[in-house]
Amino acid sequence: MTNIKKTVIAAILTALCVILPMAFHAIPNAGILISPMHIPAFIAGLTIGPLYGLIVGLLGPFLSSMLTGMPAVSVMPQMMIELASYAFFAGLFMRLIRTYNYMADIYLSLSLSMIAGRAVAGICRALIFSSGSYSFNAWLASYFVSTWPAIIVQLAIIPAIVFALEKANLIEKRY
Numbered sequence: 316m317t318n319i320k321k322t323v324i325a326a327i328l329t330a331l332c333v334i335l336p337m338a339f340h341a342i343p344n345a346g347i348l349i350s351p352m353h354i355p356a357f358i359a360g361l362t363i364g365p366l367y368g369l370i371v372g373l374l375g376p377f378l379s380s381m382l383t384g385m386p387a388v389s390v391m392p393q394m395m396i397e398l399a400s401y402a403f404f405a406g407l408f409m410r411l412i413r414t415y416n417y418m419a420d421i422y423l424s425l426s427l428s429m430i431a432g433r434a435v436a437g438i439c440r441a442l443i444f445s446s447g448s449y450s451f452n453a454w455l456a457s458y459f460v461s462t463w464p465a466i467i468v469q470l471a472i473i474p475a476i477v478f479a480l481e482k483a484n485l486i487e488k489r490y
Contacts, residue, residue, distance in 0.1 A: 316487050321363045324486075325371050328363075331355040332375025332398075336385050346385070350465035352376060354473060356398040357425060360405025361477050362486045368402030396439050401432035417481070417489050421474040429466065433458040 335351035345351075352375055360368030376394040380386050386394050408424035408431075437454040459466075480486045 316363070321367050324363050325359060325367045328355040328359045328371050329374045329378065332371065333379045333382055336379055337383055340385060347461075348464040349468055350462060352379065352386075352394070353398060353401060353465065353469060354476075356402040357405050357428065357469060357473050358476060358480075360402035360407075360428065361409050361421060361424060361473070362480060363406070364410070365403045365406030368406040369399045372397075372399030372402035393436065393440060393444050397432060397436035400435040401428055404428035404431040415490060418474060418478060420489065421477050422470070425470065425473055429469070 332352045332355050335354065336346055339349050339351040340346040356368065356372045356375060359371035373395050376386055376391050376398055380388055380391040405424055405428035408427045409420065412420050412423050412427075414420055414423070433454075437449075437458060441449040441454070477486075481488060
């Protein structure tokens with residue numbers, strides 16, 4: 316895939332990081348339960364690689380915060396690190412994992428990037444953003460317990476979207 320095509324896809328996914336939260340926050344608690352900004356970040360990593368995914372993960376929350384106020388400026392740096400980690404690891408794992416089953420590659424990469432991104436975000440939160448007042452239990456509660464609906468939605472729709480993009484020849488064939 317050319318850098319121009321990757322840049323165009325990254326721009327579209329970054330725009331979705333701004334648009335999707337606006338749509339989901341119109342429904343009470345849907346933004347918190349679905350985590351709509353995470354979806355384009357994961358898709359970026361899985362489809363255009365770790366570097367472009369990292370850029371989408373950094374720019375998405377920043378632009379969304381500046382243009383819509385979501386996330387709040389106080390939370391934006393944490394979300395930038397979290398989404399950049401998700402997208403970077405999704406792209407990295409997608410490059411490293413080769414089961415010769417495309418859907419298995421996507422699910423493994425997505426699942427591992429969810430864990431790795433949450434680990435990075437939790438470490439940053441403990442060391443930088445909430446230094447001294449952040450515990451392992453708080454990390455589990457904020458990144459797994461309260462987000463389980465979003466995890467299920469992401470595991471259900473992201474692989475289907477990535478698979479559909481490949482079938483439509485919008486991204487390169489893997490095998």
